[in-house]
Structure formats: structure tokens, C-alpha cells
Amino acid sequence: MSQEAVNGVPSRGKVLTMDNMNPNLKRIEYAVRGVLVQRAMQIEKELNEGVKKPFKEVIKANIGDAHAMGQKPITFFRQVLALCMYPELLDDNMFPEDAKKRARRILKACGGQSIGAYSASQGIECIRQDVAHYIERRDGGIPSNPDNIYLSTGASDAIVTMLKLLVCGEGRDRTGVMISIPQYPLYSATLAELGAVQISYYLDEENCWSLDVKELRRALNAARQHCNPRVLCIINPGNPTGQVQSRQCIEDVIRFAKEEHLFLMADEVYQDNVYAEGCKFHSFKKVLFEMGPEYSSTMEMASFHSTSKCYMGECGFRGGYMEVINLDPEVKFQLTKLVSVRLCPPVPGQALLDLVVNPPQPSEPSYATFMKERTAVLAALAEKARLTEETFNTVPGITCNPVQGAMYTFPRITLPQKAIDKAKVCSTHANHHNLLTCLDHFMSKCICPQEEGQVPDMYYCIRLLEEEGICLVPGSGFGQRKGTFHFRMTILPPTEKLKVVLQKIRDFHLRFTQEFS
Template structure:
């Protein structure tokens, strides 16, 4: 009898099939059907399930594309069609080129020991539970308060740590700031409370800050956990350990095809740092284009350089579009019956709550899927719009949400919202949930 990988690594069983992946696979199939002339009520599929702005109409950043082009084809170093700072940056990167699931490896427990646990927000990024589960780390959720704009609640953190100690050995707390998929941004007071909580409970801080450049709410200011930690004085910066994550694949550059990022370890023991550096050095074939692009993310053109004006204009245009899209989606979704949406002031998602009729819940149970997944499936089939189901972000058991990416062109978003509105009203009507209403 053939041995299955599931038998070799039982952790794989906990992953299961992702509803988002299934929806995207179906979306691809529908796109192929459209190309073959199969009649539909729509002419193309719109993907608001995941963040891939360039696929949905957002132009790439010129400086980044040009530097990468020169790096990958060095003969262009002498081509004066490229700005001088483009060629200078490419030359420096070429000369410096040599030849991060790391934290899950650092936090995973050995065989026979109590399972290590991480406190995670609910809702959480839709891949987080799978990553932790594959590493043998237990996820212990703490619920964000939707009624107060997805704020963190200290009493809820205390409840979560008590729960964790009853089932595992809590080692760390994971935070998304800005929130994914909620779009909230923590203020300084909230961050200080979390740091004090981590210090009191001896928890490692895992801070996802990949959307830090995409804060778009009026009057909202993003501040890093590291800055707050060091502003709180030696009592905390000498005792609280932290890892901060940033990524090229998120943010206003939107370069999803160039997977690259970094992790900054703060106040970590020397012995752990040696182990972490060893893990990094084991990867001798990391992709070079992503590393080149990451340098541009961290060191953009300066005001004295010829590419500065165009780069700044493109970044500001993307931020303006993101701001308008977040407001438009928020207003539209709140105008639909049976939907409510908290304002998104950072990141690339809005996360509306949808009240589903009892008949929908019965039908979903009969189909052995979550009710919000059923909603997303029918939306894709009927209107060609692919959105994420909140159950993928940890919301289950009577609360249903949708995850919509607003990091797309305004034209694409408007088209998707119109289709979503038409579907939503028809969906409610079909389950006898009230009279038909006009699309907002």
C-alpha cells in the first residue's frame, strides 16, 4: 500500500481546501468559458478576493520596472533613454548582488512537548491559520470588536490567554497593523496596552506591518510597534521581544509577482539570533528580482533625483485611488439591505458583515459549506465577481462577512460593486426576504 504524505505529516490534514483557492479556480474556469464563447450575463470576471492590483487595472510603478529591467539586462546601463538615477541604482544593485517562514520554525515545539500556541486576531489574514497549523503551532483567537471599528480589547486578550493556557503553551501574540482584512489602524494607546500585556504575559510580539504605507483614513496616523516600544522606556524595551514583518508584495507598489519581504527582530536573545541567521543562510537560492525591488521599496528616489517627481506622482495617485475606493465601497455596502461595513482606514480590504436568511443557512448546511462561501459561489456564477468569504478569516458560527479588495482601479471597483449590488438584491428576493429594491 502506498504511503500518503498525510500519514507522514499529519499536520497537512489540518489545512484542508481553501475556499478562496476554490473560488479562484472556478473564476479561471469561467474566464476560459467566456473565451470559448459560452454565454454569460457578464463579459469578464472581476477578482476582488485577493490583492493583485496590476491585474485589475492599477498601473505599475515606473521607477521600479525600469530599475528591474536594467538589472536583468545590464547592457541597458548605457541606454540614455533611462534616467540617470535609474541606471545608477541598477549599477549599485548589480554590484551588491550575492548569489519567512522562519518565525514558525523558531516557535514550533518539539515532539513530545506541550504544543506551542500563538494568540491570533479574529478575523485574521486568511493564510495565517494554515501557516501556523503546518508548523504545529496552535492558533488561539482573540476577537476584535467590530462595533468599535475592529479595536483590540484588553479584557478579550486576558480571556484568550486563559484559554490558551488550558490547551497549549502560549508563546506569542500576532497583530496586524493596519488590520488585514479589517482595515483598522491601531492608535498609540492601543499599542501601548498590547505591549504591556505582552510584557506581563511574557509573549513574543509578532507584528504584521506590511500595509504601513497604505494608510488612507482622514486624520489617521500609523505608528510602528518598534517606535512605541522604545518610547515606553527600558522597562519594556529590555524585556519585550518582537518581530516586525514588511513586504514588497503588499502596499502601494502592489508587486504581487515579486514575492519579497523582510523581518526585523528586536531585543531577541543572541542565541536565537544565531539560529535565525543560520536559517536565513540555508536559503542560498532566494529570488534576486524580489530582493532588488525590495531595495527600491526601502530606498525610493530622493527629491534631488530625476525619477523623484514621476515616482511620487504615481504613489500619490495610487493612494488617492485607494482612498476613494475604500470610501466608495464602504458607502455602497452600507446602503445594501442586510449589510454593514466598518470604515477601512488602512490596507487594501473592506470587510462587510452580511446577514443571511435562515433558508440560506439551511441550504449551506445541506451542501456542507459555510453560508458565506455559498454566497460567494453564487455571486461568482451569476455575476462573475470573486470575493473572499469571512469564514476563511476565522469568522464562523453565526457571523458572516465578505472580504473585498479595494486595491484595484476605480473603474474595476465600480463595475464589481454594481454587479454585487444586483446579485445581493436578487439573492435576498429569492429567499423571500422582503420586496425588491433598486440597486444603490
């Protein structure tokens, strides 16, 4: 027998192997939780075990997780959630009456008046109604139909669901999806999983990461040679770039999408995170309807929001929603069927979303505390956005656009040629057991061409992690123009800790540049 036998039965090896698994999954990369984060967690473990490092803690500035960075929860939200989770507290005098009233309303809408029961697949009806009312208030009275609202497990789940509906075809007829570069890796990862074609359009770094319709048209025309472009994805305010689109830009994008018969996906999870003077959030739906029936009655669109960002930062509850506009009724039936397969979004996340879209009102006892906490969070983020931009722009070799919105900065770093050459050497001769030099492992899984612009900023970020304990994400994980190098950093750490992070990056960059000069 050529194969080892167990109890006389030949062993045929594993049923599932790298050779026979779904090939699309091997193409997935998700940089914000990639190899650098794995190494950061390893270093944290080493520090806890007493291993000596040049630093005392790892600061993970790689992801927009507000509470992990020290942001305090909004009191009213947690009070109501506590009451929903443990209804016996409704008899406790320590909770304000408006919190109790909200909890009773939410519990009444739950099966068996328990937040532990399944909900309708589309989400609890009264919460969908509250979301629709929120959208109407936000958009100046433009109607919103609760039947077009789908509650979701964060915005990410709804985005993936919508892309599943949109992707079809084979070969040159395969669905093409336009995504911005730099982009949030959820999009590239999902397109890889679904076997769709990624159509990259570049944001203009020289003009504060603005979006130019000429670039959209260039990308679209080039893509038509090898796929069927059907979808345009927009992130506003931007991630990782932090730009806020002007109303004129949004109008131009809508006209382009209509002219080219594209389905529009508007990722608006940072809609409360606008800091720069002269910038304002405009929802795509509002602009669409204000452009008149020619657009509002025909344009197919889905927009997304989440409880994870803005002033809430409640990432772990996985609450979110999607609103669909002008969807074919038969396709909408299929969408409802698709979300039904997962039974329902997490009910605690739905409850939290209800509080976000229907917060305390001026006449209620919790209003003053709520507004104080909300204002403080957003004011602190605005100050940290300013501080980050100003600090980076004092460092030779780092240039940073204004952080107009969202929670991140995406500065460009100028790297000496010797550092670029060193990264290429590491890429060729790396030891896979040493994450300091595992760039080839990183590259071997990357679906992008192995070209300049993919490796050196990874090498830079690994060195920064090992020498200063700062975990960032290299720009190559989001996409960037060939020959440019960046990193993404969240602005979420508390102000004093953020100052430490910025100083450490400054010191490292100067030292790194000197080493390879």
C-alpha cells in the same frame, strides 16, 4: 497473488498516500486561493471557449494583487530593475542618471556583478543597510542595526520562518500562538502545518474592528488550559478588516505582551495604506522604544514589511524583510542557519526592496515622476475605500465598517434563515463534481467545528460567482464570530470597474435575499 503483478513483481500501490502523508498538511486551508478561485479559473476557461454566461468576464476581487487588478508599476522601480536585469541598457540614453546610479550600486553588490548570482543568506549587505536607514527615518531616528535585518521572499516567508523557531513542545506544553479573528489565513495555515495551537482572539466589529486587551486576556487564560501561549501576532493595518490601530492600543498590546511574557510578531505590510481621517500608522518598534528601556531593552519582537502592498503592489517579485529585536544571540545564530538552508531570497526582489526603502530624493531627476505616481496610487485607494464603504452601507442587509487602511473590506451580510438552511442541505447532499454545491467538500477539509457560521457565506459567494462573475472570499475563510457572516473583497480594481463590482454585489444581494425571504 492478491496484488496485481507487473513483470512478475507484485505492485504495492503508491508510496505516498492520503493515509501516510504528513497529517498536518491535510489540516491546511488557504481561503484566498481555495475552491472559489479554482471555480473562477474554470469559468474563465469556459468563457474563452464560448460558453454563454450571464456575464462577460470574471472579476477576481479575492486577493490583494494590485497589478493583476490594473495598477501600473512605479516607473523608477521598473527602470532600475530593467537596468539590473540587462546591464547593457546602462549605455542607453533613455534612462535617467539616478536610475543608472542605483542599478550600478546594486550590481556592484552582487556576485559577479550579476543579479542572477546567489546573495548572502540574510540578504545583500548594502540593501540591509538601506532597510535599516529606512526604519530609522520612519521611526524618527530610533536606531536600527543591519545585522537584525533579514531579507525574505515576501513577508510571508519571514513570518513562517519566525514561527518555525517559536513552535515546540508536546501536549499541553505545545506552543500556542495568538492570532486575530478575522485573520489572514497564512497564520492559521502555518500553525496547522507546524502542529502549533491556534489561540483565537476576536476583533470588535461593533467598534471598527478594534483590539481590546480584555479580549486578549480572555483568549490567553482560556488557552492556558491546553497549551503554552508564547506568541502574539498583530496585523496593523488589518487584513482582512482594514482597521488602523491607535497608538494607545499599541501601547496596551505591548504592555500585555510584556506582562504575559509573549513574543510579539508585528505584520506591518500595509504601513503606507492609511486612508481614514484621524488615523496614522505607528510602528510597533517605534512605540516600543518610546515607552522606555523597560520595554525596548527586554521585549522580544519581529516586525515584517513587503514590496507586495502599499503603493508598490509588486507581488510577483517576492521582496520583503524582517527586523528582529532583543533576540537571544544563540537563537539568532539558529535563525541565520535556518534561512541559510534556502540559500537566499530572490535577488530581483531584494533589488526592488532596496528601491522601496531608498526611493528617489528631491535632488534627483526621477523624484517628481516618482512622487506623482506614488501619490496618485494612494489617493485612488483612499477614494476607493470611501466609495466601497458608502456603497455597501446603502444595501439593506449589508453593513460595512470604514476601510481605515490596507486594501480590503470585510462587510457583514445578513442572510435569511431559508438561505442558511439551504446551505446546510447543500452541505449534506452535495455532488463533488459540481462546485456550485461542493460545500461539503469545503467543510470536510476545514479544521474548524462544523457549526453555523462556516457554510452559509460560502454558499453565498459561490452563487455570486456563478451568477455575476465576481470572485470574493467568504468570511468563514478568515474566521468570524458564530452566527455572523461576511466576505472579504479587495478595493484594488480600477474605480470604474469597482463601481461595476459594487453594483453587481448590490443587485445579487437584493435578489438573493428576495429568493430566500
